[in-house]
Amino acid sequence: MTNRDSDERSPPCPACGSSQISPLEIAEHKRCGAVKPLEEFRVESGYECPDCHLDCSTDSLSSVGRGSLVSCADCGKRYDSDVASDDVRDRETSFSRDSLPSFGNGNTRTGDRLTLPVGGRVFRKALTVFLMLFIISSAVVTAVGTAPLLEDQAESSGDWKQYQSVVIFRNDDIQPYYRRAEMEAVDEVFVEEGVPVTQGVIPRNDNESLDxxxxxxxxxxxxxxxxxxxxxxxxxxxxxxxxxxxxxxSEFGGLAYEKQHHRISEGTRTxxxxxxxxxxxxxPPLDTYDNNTVRALVEANYTVVSGGGWFTNQYYGETRPFExxxxxxxPNSQSFVKNWSTNEFYSERAIERRFDRAYQNQSLYMQMLHYPTFTDESKLETLRxxxxxxxxxxxxxxxxxxxxxxKYQSGELKRVDDGWLVWEESDSSTTTLSDRVDGWMHEIGEKVSSTVRVTEPDVRLLKQEVN
Known part of the structure; x- marks a missing residue:
């Protein structure tokens, strides 16, 4: 299955413990350089690149082998089986003795290790509860001098909440005198659903500026x-x-800095x-921009740019958020329109499958749309x-x-191994203790990592115990 002896089995899934593990075949799209599991290229009509969204036959895909990447059939988690094998062999939870209270005669030497066998569930549960109390007390002791961000968050009566995926809708080409009915109809869908949307507004069109x-x-x-x-x-x-x-x-990419700065300044003022x-x-129109655009945007006090995922992959070698x-x-992830010459949409199921892949991978998913293309009720129903x-x-x-x-730049949104942590300004009484444990473990993990080694099974057990 991987580069091992054929009779050696992959370790069980670290997320759910299932033994239903299968290898992931990795493919590269020669056109844009996207390297992903082959299953991510499959669509109803055959194969399509999930990054640049171009149709691609198997001839334009090259296999880069399987390596040790595998997928769990039960929960969908993908992981490196070689790393998981190492974790299985090292399933003893270790503590530095000088990080624990002294017991007995106190003959503790720095560097000694106290190991706990995987068995002994009663003792392990008791130690897990102790660990929770220890971590919480450590956070309280260190918060005053070393964690001003936690102080501010505590004062704001919020809590960390964990999410599987983050979704952004981006509606482009807002402009005057053009398909007003379609614009209002699309907006009404977001109002009815209570879902936020970023509206991309064009400040000047056909020699007429916004007034x-x-x-x-x-x-x-x-x-x-x-x-x-x-x-x-x-x-x-x-x-x-x-x-x-x-x-x-492009409207911006390739232009001199001075010209880009002028266009951004005038557009911002308008x-x-x-x-x-x-x-x-x-x-950026056409989803493209360059380093001069970035420089001009920083000068104009912009905080974020959202172009095409296919473009950032080619120009920056990135498809996820980066600074x-x-x-x-x-970068955006997906458009509704499949064929711009006919205004044909992707099927609702095809778009949902792309979202499902992002959700399974615990990724950010940005759905781009253009309100003028929503020309009938069936397309509005696709959006709904x-x-x-x-x-x-x-x-x-x-x-x-x-x-x-x-939130990302203020530290109130964090990408973690099992999804996203978001600091929510809300009544703390509505947040479960399990949610708070997620936040505590990630927020103060770095402070205690030098003295306490905590594995994912420990965290899962901790959450089970407090629930």
Missing amino acids: PNQQLCQYLRDRATAHPDLFEFALHGYTHEELTSFHSG LESCIGERPRTFI TNGLLHV GVIEHMKSKEGVRFMTVGSFAE
Whole structure:
């Protein structure tokens, strides 16, 4: 199954303990360089790259072997079986003796190890409860001098909550005098579903700029007033023109810094006068931009840019959120439109499968849409169906691009091994003790990692005990 003797079995799944393990075949898309499990390329019609969304036959995919990556058939977790094998061989939980209270005659030497066998469940449970109390007390002792962020969070009456996946909707091409009915219909879906959305607004089109007295500007301000937690307005370029051939077309990529800075400054001023607040999120037209764009955005005090995942993969070698020069890049994952010449949509099931893959991988998923393409009720129903499918999954957090960036950069949103931790400003009485344990373990883990070695089974047992 892997590069081992054929009769050697993979260790059980570290998440659920199942023995239903199968190898993952890894493939590379020669066109864009995406390297992923082959199953992620499969769609209804054959094969399609999950990064650049281009149709690709098996001829454009090259196998890079299986290695030791495997997948659990019961819970879907993917992991490196070689690493898991090492973990199984090292299933003794170890503590540094000088990190524990002294017992008996106190003859403890620094560097000695106290090992606990995997058996002895009664003693292990008792030690787990002790560990919880020890960690909590350690956090209390060190909080005053070493954790100002925790102090601020404690004062804000919030709690850490863990999520399986984060979802962002990005609606591009908001502009005056163009398919107003379709725009309002799409907005109403998000209002009815209570799901936030980032709106990419074009400040200047056909030699006409947004005017605060225009019907569109009044509409956007009304939406923001009525639903302040649902609508974010982002700068979507300046004129949305294709000015260069940079990465198959761009309004910004390939232009000199001075020209890019001027366009961003003018667009920001225009959009700010329209909506009444300064935008902090930038969506580049055609999903492309370059390092001069980043430099100009930082100069204009933007905090986040959201381009195409296929583009950031080619230009930066990244498809997940990443930072450069203080600017957060949050690439989109998927479009509704399959064929731009016919306005054909992907099927609802195809979009849901892509989300399911992101959910299974505990990833950020950004769904891009363009309101002018929602020309009939069936397409609106596709949008509703996708949202409802996402809501049916446990542990999904909906955010705007801006709120994601704000929490990410302030330390209130963290990518962890088993999903996402988000600091929620809410009544602490509504948060379970299990949720708090997740936060405690991740937040103060670094403080005690030098003295206490805690494995994932210990954390799972701890949560079972406190529940």
